[in-house]
Amino acid sequence: xxxxxxxxxxxxxxxxxxxxxxxxxxxxxxxxxxxxxxxxxxxxxxxxxxxxxxxxxxxxxxxxxxxxxxxxxxxxxxxxxxxxxxxxxxxxxxxxxxxxxxxxxxxxxxxxxxxxxxxxxxxxxxxxxxxxxxxxxxxxxxxxxxxxxxxxxxxxxxxxxxxxxxxxxxxxxxxxxxxxxxxxxxxxxxxxxxxxxxxxxxxxxxxxxxxxxxxxxxxxxxxxxxxxxxxxxxxxxxxxxxxxxxxxxxxxxxxxxxxxxxxxxxxxxxxxxxxxxx
Ligand code: GLU
Numbered sequence: 224x225x226x227x228x229x230x231x232x233x234x235x236x237x238x239x240x241x242x243x244x245x246x247x248x249x250x251x252x253x254x255x256x257x258x259x260x261x262x263x264x265x266x267x268x269x270x271x272x273x274x275x276x277x278x279x280x281x282x283x284x285x286x287x288x289x290x291x292x293x294x295x296x297x298x299x300x301x302x303x304x305x306x307x308x309x310x311x312x313x314x315x316x317x318x319x320x321x322x323x324x325x326x327x328x329x330x331x332x333x334x335x336x337x338x339x340x341x342x343x344x345x346x347x348x349x350x351x352x353x354x355x356x357x358x359x360x361x362x363x364x365x366x367x368x369x370x371x372x373x374x375x376x377x378x379x380x381x382x383x384x385x386x387x388x389x390x391x392x393x394x395x396x397x398x399x400x401x402x403x404x405x406x407x408x409x410x411x412x413x414x415x416x417x418x419x420x421x422x423x424x425x426x427x428x429x430x431x432x433x434x435x436x437x438x439x440x441x442x443x444x445x446x447x448x449x450x451x452x453x454x455x456x457x458x459x460x461x462x463x464x465x466x467x468x469x470x471x472x473x474x475x476x477x478x479x480x481x482x483x484x485x486x487x488x489x490x491x492x493x494x495x496x497x498x499x500x501x
Contacts, residue, residue, distance in 0.1 A: 224260035224325050257325055257451065257458035263300050265291045266310035266324035266450070270403035273426030273482040274330055275309075283307045286422070289478040290347050290469070291328040294449060297465035298458075311401055313379025316340045319450055327450030330420055333498055334381055342455055343448030344462030346495045347469070348479075350420040351441035352385055355428065357409060358436045363416060365440040369394050372415035375405035382419040385443050402427070410434055420445045425486040446495065459500035470494035 257263070267287050268275035274285040288307065295305045310318055310329050318324045319341055330350075333343045356363045363369065366386060373395040376383040383396040397414050399405045405417045406427045417424065421441060428435050449462045469475045470493070479490045 224257060224262055224264070254454070254457075256455050258298060258461045260298065260300060260325065262304040262306070263295050263298070263325045264306045264308055264323070265295065266315060266318055266327040266329055267291060267307050268311075268329045268401075269309035270401050271330065271423055271426055272430050273486070274422060275328075276426075277309065283309075285426075286348075286478050286482040287328045287330065289481070290475075291326070291449075293469050293474055293478075294326075294328070294344075294347075294462055294465045297468060298461055311379060312377045313400075315379070315450060319452055322452075325452070329450075330423055330445075331448055331450050332381060332420075333446045333448035337450075340453055341448075342451045342453050342459050342500065343498060344451055344459045344500070345448040345466055345497065346446035347449060347466045347475070348422070348447045349491060349495050350422045350445040350447060352382060352418060352443045352445055353421040353424055353441050354416050354418045354438035355406075355409065355424045355435050356416045356438060357412075358434055360415070360436070363438060365438065366390065366418070366442055367392060369416055369418065371395070373397050373413075375399055375408055375414040375417045376419060377402040377405060380419060386418060389443065406435075421488060422483065425483055425488040429486045446498065448498070456500045463497050463500065466497075467494055 267283055269277040269283055275283055275287045276285050277283045292302050292305060308324060310327055315327050315329060315331055319327055333346060354366055370392050375397045378398045378400055386392050386394055399408055402419060402423055408414050409417050424437060428437055451458050476492045483490055
């Protein structure tokens with residue numbers, strides 16, 4: 224789809240000319256919505272194992288990809304008409320606003336600040352933030368032990384603020400372009416810890432279990448939303464309906480088991496409480 228232009232009918236245009244009404248008046252015509260799309264470009268992460276990871280053939284797979292395909296299907300768009308494209312934590316809002324993507328399903332927490340630019344369907348999952356350290360580093364047993372230590376976050380993410388501002392813990396924040404770059408830095412001794420959503424950390428840990436240790440001290444609710452063009456309330460409502468069905472049909476459990484069944488991570492399998500489409 225990828226068109227953010229508002230559509231009004233020819234009749235409405237005529238009315239605008241005659242009556243001098245503003246063209247954006249909602250009474251004149253229905254606003255363009257993703258519910259009418261016949262194809263979708265969906266932004267996902269490409270470097271987060273278990274969530275959105277691009278392989279050597281260019282295929283992107285993971286929990287977020289499965290969720291996105293399920294929702295697209297419920298909006299009447301088949302997998303063949305879905306194009307996935309990579310987004311980072313830093314460019315999710317921009318890509319939605321610019322119309323480079325129609326939808327973002329990318330470990331994207333719903334926050335009050337983001338809600339001023341993006342309409343969020345969901346959440347489709349509520350993750351918890353946690354901490355990953357090097358396996359041999361036994362000194363860090365909880366998030367409070369991060370006081371004074373260097374903690375990496377992917378640029379544009381809200382994870383460091385959850386510790387520094389949310390919990391008042393004085394960390395030394397380091398930013399890398401992505402969480403995979405943070406994990407490399409942790410492995411190489413560049414930082415003391417990576418703290419972000421437990422699903423993200425579990426995915427990286429599963430790839431290299433001997434290198435890292437999961438602190439297992441969950442805090443915060445990270446409500447994973449489906450990012451939609453600002454104001455597309457019809458799409459938001461349709462997405463929420465799709466998410467409800469995804470849980471009712473057991474698909475959410477199936478996707479979680481597929482991607483995180485062997486990680487030992489405790490998974491939430493009940494439908495999350497929706498935020499509301501405003
Ligand atoms: N869920 C958090 C966020 O949206 C951290 C992970 C990410 O940035 O993708 O900020």
